[in-house]
Amino acid sequence: MISTPDFLASLNTSQRSAVEHFCGPLLVVAGAGSGKTRALTYRIFHLINHHKVHPENILAVTFTNKAAREMKERIERLFSQKIAFEKYQKPLDALTSQEQTALRSKVYRTVIKPLWIGTFHSLFSRILRYDINKYQDEQGRTWQRNFSIFDESDTQSLVKNITTKQLNLDDKKFNPKSVRYAISNAKNLGLSPQDYAQENSNYRGRVIADVYEEYQNQLAANNALDFDDLILVPVRLFQQNDTVLGYWHQQFRHILVDEYQDTNRIQYDLVRLLATNGEPKSEQWNWEQRSVFVVGDADQSIYSFRMADYTILLGFQEDFGDNLPDTETQTMVKLEENYRSRENILQAANYLIENNTHRIDKVLRPTRGSGEQIYCYRGSDEQAEARFVVEQIVALTTENPELNWGSFAILYRTNAQSRNFEEVLLQANISYLIVGGQKFYDRKEIKDALAYLRVIANPADTVSLLRIINTPRRGIGRTTIDQLMQAATELNVPLWEILSDETSVNAIASRASKAIHQLAKMIQEYQLASQDQGAAAILDGIMEASGYLDNLRTQGTDEADNRVSNVLELYNAMTQFEEENEDTSLQAFLASASLASDLDNLEEGTGRVSLMTLHSAKGLEFPIVFMVGMEQGLFPNARAIQDPLSLEEERRLCYVGITRAQEQLFLTYTQERRLWGYREPAVPSQFLAELPEELISTNVRKARKTRKTKGSGTPSEEIVWQVGDQAVHQVFGLGQVTHVLGSGKKTNLAIQFDIGRKIINPRVTDLIKMD
Numbered sequence: 188m189i190s191t192p193d194f195l196a197s198l199n200t201s202q203r204s205a206v207e208h209f210c211g212p213l214l215v216v217a218g219a220g221s222g223k224t225r226a227l228t229y230r231i232f233h234l235i236n237h238h239k240v241h242p243e244n245i246l247a248v249t250f251t252n253k254a255a256r257e258m259k260e261r262i263e264r265l266f267s268q269k270i271a272f273e274k275y276q277k278p279l280d281a282l283t284s285q286e287q288t289a290l291r292s293k294v295y296r297t298v299i300k301p302l303w304i305g306t307f308h309s310l311f312s313r314i315l316r317y318d319i320n321k322y323q324d325e326q327g328r329t330w331q332r333n334f335s336i337f338d339e340s341d342t343q344s345l346v347k348n349i350t351t352k353q354l355n356l357d358d359k360k361f362n363p364k365s366v367r368y369a370i371s372n373a374k375n376l377g378l379s380p381q382d383y384a385q386e387n388s389n390y391r392g393r394v395i396a397d398v399y400e401e402y403q404n405q406l407a408a409n410n411a412l413d414f415d416d417l418i419l420v421p422v423r424l425f426q427q428n429d430t431v432l433g434y435w436h437q438q439f440r441h442i443l444v445d446e447y448q449d450t451n452r453i454q455y456d457l458v459r460l461l462a463t464n465g466e467p468k469s470e471q472w473n474w475e476q477r478s479v480f481v482v483g484d485a486d487q488s489i490y491s492f493r494m495a496d497y498t499i500l501l502g503f504q505e506d507f508g509d510n511l512p513d514t515e516t517q518t519m520v521k522l523e524e525n526y527r528s529r530e531n532i533l534q535a536a537n538y539l540i541e542n543n544t545h546r547i548d549k550v551l552r553p554t555r556g557s558g559e560q561i562y563c564y565r566g567s568d569e570q571a572e573a574r575f576v577v578e579q580i581v582a583l584t585t586e587n588p589e590l591n592w593g594s595f596a597i598l599y600r601t602n603a604q605s606r607n608f609e610e611v612l613l614q615a616n617i618s619y620l621i622v623g624g625q626k627f628y629d630r631k632e633i634k635d636a637l638a639y640l641r642v643i644a645n646p647a648d649t650v651s652l653l654r655i656i657n658t659p660r661r662g663i664g665r666t667t668i669d670q671l672m673q674a675a676t677e678l679n680v681p682l683w684e685i686l687s688d689e690t691s692v693n694a695i696a697s698r699a700s701k702a703i704h705q706l707a708k709m710i711q712e713y714q715l716a717s718q719d720q721g722a723a724a725i726l727d728g729i730m731e732a733s734g735y736l737d738n739l740r741t742q743g744t745d746e747a748d749n750r751v752s753n754v755l756e757l758y759n760a761m762t763q764f765e766e767e768n769e770d771t772s773l774q775a776f777l778a779s780a781s782l783a784s785d786l787d788n789l790e791e792g793t794g795r796v797s798l799m800t801l802h803s804a805k806g807l808e809f810p811i812v813f814m815v816g817m818e819q820g821l822f823p824n825a826r827a828i829q830d831p832l833s834l835e836e837e838r839r840l841c842y843v844g845i846t847r848a849q850e851q852l853f854l855t856y857t858q859e860r861r862l863w864g865y866r867e868p869a870v871p872s873q874f875l876a877e878l879p880e881e882l883i884s885t886n887v888r889k890a891r892k893t894r895k896t897k898g899s900g901t902p903s904e905e906i907v908w909q910v911g912d913q914a915v916h917q918v919f920g921l922g923q924v925t926h927v928l929g930s931g932k933k934t935n936l937a938i939q940f941d942i943g944r945k946i947i948n949p950r951v952t953d954l955i956k957m958d
C-alpha cells in the first residue's frame with residue numbers, strides 16, 4: 188500500500204511554519220530566492236487541502252499575469268498528484284494518459300477555476316464587473332457593468348484631444364504625455380480633480396486639474412475606465428457602500444499578496460478594506476477563519492516611479508498585528524536560506540546591498556556550492572559587448588548539453604539596449620524572446636478586432652466606434668463622421684445613439700447613409716448574438732461579416748497575410764480563454780486582453796534566449812544571466828548619480844538582477860558607447876567596484892568559435908505538420924495538432940496539450956513528431 192506523500196516535505200521548517208499558519212496576519216520577509224513565492228503557492232494548496240477552505244474564498248495577488256498562470260499550474264499539479272495517490276495509489280505519472288487528462292481537467296475545473304489569482308488590476312476589474320453600477324464619483328458620474336478598459340494609447344489620445352483641440356493649450360507647455368502622467372500620479376495618490384486643484388494651486392496645476400476633470404467626463408461618456416481606475420474605483424466604492432464591501436469581505440477569507448514591497452498606497456487600502464471590512468483599528472477585527480498573508484523583500488522594491496512604497500511592508504505588523512487578542516501569535520516569519528543561486532553569486536549580491544543605508548539587515552545563507560567566479564568583461568564598444576555575450580551563449584550550450592537557449596537571460600537597464608543583441612543573435616541564428624517588446628495586443632489588426640468587440644459589448648465606447656466606423660473602407664468619409672460626432676456632442680449622447688437611429692442618419696449623412704445603416708444593423712445583430720454565444724464565435728462572425736478579413740486577404744502582401752494569422756491567433760487565444768475561465772463572456776475576455784501586460788508574451792518562451800529590462804526580471808530565475816551595460820550614467824542612470832535615494836533604488840535593481848542567476852553571472856561594460864547619437868568614453872558602473880574582488884574574474888576564457896546550432900532530434904523546421912499529428916513538447920508533453928495557422932515560413936501550430944491549448948512556433952520550439 189503506497190501512502191500519500193507529505194506534500195510539504197519539500198519545504199524547510201520556516202517555510203513550513205508560514206504555510207501552516209492558518210488565521211490572522213502573517214508577513215514573510217526574506218531575501219531573493221529564499222522560496223517566498225513557493226511558500227505562498229503551497230499555502231494556497233494547504234488552505235484548500237488541509238483546512239478545507241473553498242477555492243472561491245481565496246484571493247491571491249501576483250505581480251504579473253504570467254506569475255498568476257504559473258501559480259495556478261503549480262497548484263493544479265499538487266492537487267492532481269494528491270488525487271492520483273488517493274484514488275489510484277500511484278503517482279500521477281504512472282497513470283495512463285487518458286486517466287491523467289481526465290483527472291487534471293477535473294482538478295482544473297473544480298479547484299483552479301474558482302480561485303481568485305491574478306494581478307491587482309485583473310482581480311479588481313472582475314469585481315467591478317459585478318458592482319460598478321453601484322458606484323458614483325464625486326461629480327455624480329456613473330458607469331455600467333459592460334465598461335471598456337482604455338489602454339495607454341486610448342487614454343493618450345483622449346488627453347491629447349482635450350489639451351490641443353478642446354482647450355487649445357500649447358503642446359510644448361502642456362505636453363499631452365506629461366499631462367497624462369500627472370493625471371495617473373494623481374489617481375495613484377487617490378486624488379480627484381478637485382483634490383488635485385487644491386494641492387496644486389499654481390497656473391499649471393489648475394490647468395492640469397481642468398484637463399483631468401474633462402478627461403473623467405470623457406471616460407464616463409465612453410463608459411470606460413483607465414488602468415488606475417481599476418484600483419481607485421474599487422477603493423472608493425468600498426468606502427461608499429458598506430453592503431458591497433461587506434459582500435466581498437465575506438467572500439475573501441484568505442488574502443495573499445506576493446511582492447508586497449512593490450504595493451502602493453491605494454493597493455494597500457484595498458487589501459486593508461477587504462481584510463478588515465473597513466472597521467477602524469480596534470479589537471473588533473475578527474480573525475476567525477480569516478487571514479492576510481503577504482510576502483516580500485524590501486531590498487527588491489524597484490517601482491517607486493509607480494508610487495510603490497516599501498514602508499508599507501515595513502509597517503505590516505503594526506498595521507495588522509499589534510491588537511491581536513493573543514500576543515503570542517506569530518505575525519512574521521523570516522526565511523534565511525537561498526535555494527536559487529550559487530554561493531559566489533549570492534555573496535556578491537549580499538555584499539552589494541549592504542551599501543544601502545535604508546534597509547533592515549537580514550541573513551541569506553547559501554545552500555548551493557560556490558560555483559564559478561563572476562565574469563566581468565569589458566568590450567571596446569556596444570557591438571563588441573553583444574558579440575561577446577552571444578559567443579559565450581554558443582560556447583556554453585556547446586559544452587553543456589543540459590543548457591539550451593532558454594537557459595540564458597540578457598538583462599539591461601533600458602529597452603533601447605536590446606537592438607545590438609538582437610542583431611548578433613539573428614546573425615548567429617539563435618532564437619530569442621524580447622520580454623516586454625511590442626505587445627501582441629498593440630498590433631493594429633488586433634486593436635481593430637478588439638474595437639469591433641468593444642463596440643458590441645459597450646456601444647457607448649465612442650473611441651472604439653470611431654476606430655472601426657470606416658475600417659475596412661465602407662465609404663463613410665471624414666466629413667460625415669465629423670457631422671455625426673458633432674450631433675452626438677451637441678445632444679450629449681454617445682455616437683452610437685445617432686448612428687443606430689435611421690432617421691437621424693438619413694438627415695445627417697446623405698450619400699453614406701446606406702453604409703451606416705448596414706454597419707449599425709450588423710453591430711446590433713452581434714450584440715444580440717453575444718447574449719448566448721461565446722466571445723470567440725462573435726469574433727469569428729464579425730471579422731467575416733464586416734469584410735475585415737476579406738479586405739486583408741485580397742491585398743495578397745506578406746504583411747496582410749501576417750495580419751490575417753494574427754487575427755486567427757486572437758481567435759485561438761479566445762478559445763483558450765474560454766477553456767480556462769469560468770466567465771467566458773465577451774466583457775470578461777476584453778478585460779483580460781486589455782490587461783495582458785507587456786510581460787506576458789502570447790508566444791511560448793521556452794528554448795529561446797530571454798531579453799528584458801532588469802525591472803521585468805523580478806521574480807524570475809535563469810541558469811545563466813548576463814547583466815549588460817554596467818556603466819555610470821546607464822546603470823546607475825544619470826539622474827540617480829545625483830540623488831542618494833534614487834541611487835539606492837538603482838542598487839536594489841542591481842541586487843534583483845544579480846539574484847536572478849542560478850549557476851553563472853556575467854557582467855559586461857564597454858570602453859566607449861554611442862549614447863544619444865554621440866560616441867562617448869564609458870565609465871564602469873560604481874556597482875562593479877562595490878563587489879568583492881575575490882569573487883570576480885576578468886579573465887574570461889576565450890569562447891570557442893563554433894557554428895553549431897543547438898536543437899535536439901530532427902530540426903522542427905523540416906517537418907511538415909498536419910492537423911491530427913501527435914507532437915511532444917519539452918515542457919507540455921504529448922499533444923495533438925488541432926490547427927495549422929498561416930503558411931510557409933509563418934506557420935504556427937495550435938496544439939492541444941493536457942494543460943490546455945497552446946500556439947507554438949515550430950521553427951523555434953523543439954517539437955518531436957510522433958509516428
Ligand SMILES: Nc1ncnc2c1ncn2[C@@H]1O[C@H](COP(=O)(O)OP(=O)(O)OP(=O)(O)O)[C@@H](O)[C@H]1O
Nearest residue numbers: 197198199218219220221222223224225526527806
Ligand atoms: N525548500 C526548498 N527546497 C528546495 N528548493 C526550494 C525550496 N524553496 C524554494 N526553492 C526553489 O528556490 C528557487 C527560488 O524560490 P522562489 O522563486 O519561491 O523564491 P523567492 O523568495 O520568491 O524569490 P524572489 O525574491 O526572487 O521572488 C525556486 O527554484 C524554488 O523552486
Ligand SMILES: [Mg+2]
Nearest residue numbers: 223224225806
Ligand atoms: Mg518570488
